[in-house]
Amino acid sequence: MAEIEALIKALSGHGVDEKTVISILGNSQPEHRQAFRKEGGFFAEDERRFERWNDHHVKLLKHEFMRFKNAVVLWAMHPWERDARLIKEALKKGPNSNSVIVEIASTRSSDELLGARKAYHSLFEHSIEEDVASHIHGKEKKLLVALVSAYRYEGPKIKEDVAKSEAKALISAVKNAEKQNPIENDEVVRILSTRSKPHLKSVFKHYKEIAGQHFEDELDVHLILQAAVQCLITPQSYFSRVLDEAMRDGADKNTKKGLTRVLVTRADVDIRAISDDYRNHYAIPLADKIEAKAKGSYKEFLLTLMARGS
Amino acid sequence: MATLVAPVQHSHIEDAKALYKACKGWGTDEKAVISILGHRTAAQRQQIRLAYQNLYQEDLVKRLESELSGAFEKAVYRWILEPADRDAVLANVAIKKACPDYHVIIEIACVHSPEELLAVRRAYQLSYKLSLEEDVAAHTTGDLRKLLVALVSVLRYDGPEINARLAKSEADILEDAIKNKAFNHEEVIRILTTRSKAQLMATFNRYRDDCGTSITKIIRNAIKGAGTDEDALTRVIVTRAEKDLKVIKEVYYKRNSVTLEQAVAKDTSGDYNAFLLTLLGKAD
Numbered sequence: 010m011a012e013i014e015a016l017i018k019a020l021s022g023h024g025v026d027e028k029t030v031i032s033i034l035g036n037s038q039p040e041h042r043q044a045f046r047k048e049g050g051f052f053a054e055d056e057r058r059f060e061r062w063n064d065h066h067v068k069l070l071k072h073e074f075m076r077f078k079n080a081v082v083l084w085a086m087h088p089w090e091r092d093a094r095l096i097k098e099a100l101k102k103g104p105n106s107n108s109v110i111v112e113i114a115s116t117r118s119s120d121e122l123l124g125a126r127k128a129y130h131s132l133f134e135h136s137i138e139e140d141v142a143s144h145i146h147g148k149e150k151k152l153l154v155a156l157v158s159a160y161r162y163e164g165p166k167i168k169e170d171v172a173k174s175e176a177k178a179l180i181s182a183v184k185n186a187e188k189q190n191p192i193e194n195d196e197v198v199r200i201l202s203t204r205s206k207p208h209l210k211s212v213f214k215h216y217k218e219i220a221g222q223h224f225e226d227e228l229d230v231h232l233i234l235q236a237a238v239q240c241l242i243t244p245q246s247y248f249s250r251v252l253d254e255a256m257r258d259g260a261d262k263n264t265k266k267g268l269t270r271v272l273v274t275r276a277d278v279d280i281r282a283i284s285d286d287y288r289n290h291y292a293i294p295l296a297d298k299i300e301a302k303a304k305g306s307y308k309e310f311l312l313t314l315m316a317r318g319s
Numbered sequence: 320m321a322t323l324v325a326p327v328q329h330s331h332i333e334d335a336k337a338l339y340k341a342c343k344g345w346g347t348d349e350k351a352v353i354s355i356l357g358h359r360t361a362a363q364r365q366q367i368r369l370a371y372q373n374l375y376q377e378d379l380v381k382r383l384e385s386e387l388s389g390a391f392e393k394a395v396y397r398w399i400l401e402p403a404d405r406d407a408v409l410a411n412v413a414i415k416k417a418c419p420d421y422h423v424i425i426e427i428a429c430v431h432s433p434e435e436l437l438a439v440r441r442a443y444q445l446s447y448k449l450s451l452e453e454d455v456a457a458h459t460t461g462d463l464r465k466l467l468v469a470l471v472s473v474l475r476y477d478g479p480e481i482n483a484r485l486a487k488s489e490a491d492i493l494e495d496a497i498k499n500k501a502f503n504h505e506e507v508i509r510i511l512t513t514r515s516k517a518q519l520m521a522t523f524n525r526y527r528d529d530c531g532t533s534i535t536k537i538i539r540n541a542i543k544g545a546g547t548d549e550d551a552l553t554r555v556i557v558t559r560a561e562k563d564l565k566v567i568k569e570v571y572y573k574r575n576s577v578t579l580e581q582a583v584a585k586d587t588s589g590d591y592n593a594f595l596l597t598l599l600g601k602a603d
Contacts, residue, residue, distance in 0.1 A: 127474070139475075143509065155472075158474075
C-alpha cells in the first residue's frame with residue numbers, strides 16, 4: 010500500500026520525517042497499523058501469534074529520532090568540547106573509528122587542536138595523548154599519537170630543498186613496503202606529524218613529480234595513512250568523501266554519523282568549499298543529496314546550517 | 320623558593336636611564352648592569368626593556384649584545400628575555416650544536432608546567448618559523464627522536480587525580496623494562512611521555528615501594544650526562560633564579576658538600592661570576 014511505503018520511507022534514512030509519521034501513523038486505525046506490522050520488516054511473527062517489534066529495529070529507530078537532537082547539541086557546543094568528545098567517542102568505538110581521530114587532528118588549525126586537548130583535560134581528566142597511546146594498538150598507533158600531539162607552525166614559509174628530500178624519503182618508505190609498512194616508518198611519521206601544512210603540500214607535489222603518481226594512489230599505503238595525507242593537504246576532498254560514504258545506502262551506523270559530524274564541524278569553516286568539491290566529484294549539489302537522503306527536522310537543520318549567510 | 324633579591328618599588332625609567340649611562344661611551348660599566356638587572360624580576364625587566372625602547376628608540380637587548388661579550392653576555396642575554404623566549408633560544412642552541420645537547424631539551428620539556436611548555440613552543444615558532452618538534456625531529460634519529468619529540472609535544476593533563484591500579488600496572492611495566500635493560504621499550508616511552516605528572520609520581524612511588532630503589536637513580540646511571548659546563552651552569556641558574564633555586568641550592572649542598580656559590584666561585588671569574596652570584600642571592 011502506498012501509505013505503508015510512505016511510512017516506511019519516513020522511518021528510514023537519516024533522521025525521521027516527523028510530519029509524515031504524524032499524518033499517516035497518527036491518523037491510522039488499528040487495521041492500518043496491523044497491515045504496517047505485517048509488511049516492512051520492522052516486525053516479526055512471534056510464536057505466540059502476534060507481530061512483534063524487532064528489537065534491533067527499535068534501536069535503529071531510536072538512533073534516527075536522536076539524530077536531530079545530537080546534531081543540535083553538537084552544534085551548540087564549544088568547538089573545543091566538540092572535538093574532545095568526538096575523539097573520546099572514536100576511542101571508545103574501536104579501530105574502525107581511528108579515521109575520526111586522524112580527521113580531527115589533521116584538519117583543525119594548531120590552536121583549535123590545542124583547545125581540543127585542553128578541553129579533553131577538563132572533560133576526561135586525561136590527555137588525548139595518553140588515552141590514544143594506551144587504547145590504540147596496531148600499526149596506526151605511532152602515527153595517531155604523533156598527529157594528536159602536533160602544534161604545527163602555520164606560516165607560509167617552506168624550504169623547497171627540504172621538501173624535495175622529504176618527498177624522496179617517502180618514496181623510499183613506499184618502495185620498502187614489503188619490509189616495513191610505511192605507516193610505521195619513523196621518517197613518514199616525523200614528516201607527517203611535525204611539518205607545516207604548506208610544507209607538506211610541497212612535499213607531495215614533489216612526490217608526484219619524482220615518483221610519477223600521487224602518494225594516495227600507491228597500493229601499499231595503509232588507509233589511515235592515506236586519510237592523514239588527504240586531511241592535511243586536501244581536506245575538502247576528504248570531507249566530501251566522508252559525506253558521500255555517510256549517505257550511501259547500507260552505510261553502517263558509524264559511517265552515517267559522518268553526515269552530522271562534517272556538517273556541524275565545518276559549517277563555520279569551509280562548508281562552501283566542501284560543497285563545491287562534492288558537486289565536482291559526485292555530479293550532484295550537496296544540498297540536493299541531503300534533501301534526498303535526510304528527513305524531517307534533522308534535514309531542515311542541516312540544510313539551514315549550510316544555507317546560513319548566503 | 321627564589322633566590323632573586325629585587326626591590327618592590329623601582330622606577331623602570333630610572334633603570335633604563337642608568338643602563339643607558341652604563342653602556343654609553345667607551346667600555347661598559349658591567350657592575351652597574353649587574354646591580355640593576357641582577358636585582359629585577361621578569362616583569363620588571365620587561366618594563367625596563369620597554370622604557371629603554373621608548374626613551375632611546377633602541378632594543379636594550381641589542382645594545383647589551385653589542386656591549387658585552389663571552390659567557391657574561393650569554394648569561395645576561397638569557398636573563399633579560401621573557402622566560403618562554405629564553406627557553407626557545409636555549410632549545411634552538413641545543414638542537415643546532417654539532418652534537419645536540421639532549422639534556423637541555425629534556426630539561427625544558429620536563430621542568431615546565433604544560434602551559435609554560437606551550438608558551439615555549441609558541442615563542443619557538445615566532446622566532447624560528449618552525450615548530451619545536453619539527454626541529455627536534457629533524458635533528459635526531461631513532462629512539463632518542465621518539466623520546467624527545469614526544470616529550471616536547473605532549474600537553475600533559477595537569478590535575479592531581481591518580482589511578483592507583485594504573486600506577487601499579489605501569490610500575491610493573493617499568494620494572495620489566497629495567498630488568499631487561501630495554502630503555503627504548505615502547506611502553507616505557509609511552510608512560511614517560513604521556514602520563515600526567517601526578518600519575519607519574521604515583522607510578523614512581525609504587526616502583527620504589529615494590530623494588531626498593533628509586534627509579535631516578537637508575538635512570539641517571541643509565542643516561543650518563545656530561546659534567547658541569549659553563550652553559551649548563553648559566554642555564555640552570557638563570558632559568559631557576561626566580562623559581563626554586565633556593566631548593567636546588569639546598570639539594571646541591573646536601574649532595575656535594577660544597578655550596579653552589581663556592582662551586583660557581585671556583586669555576587667562573589670576572590663579571591660572569593659576579594652576575595651569577597648576584598642571581599644566587601649574594602648581598603652586594
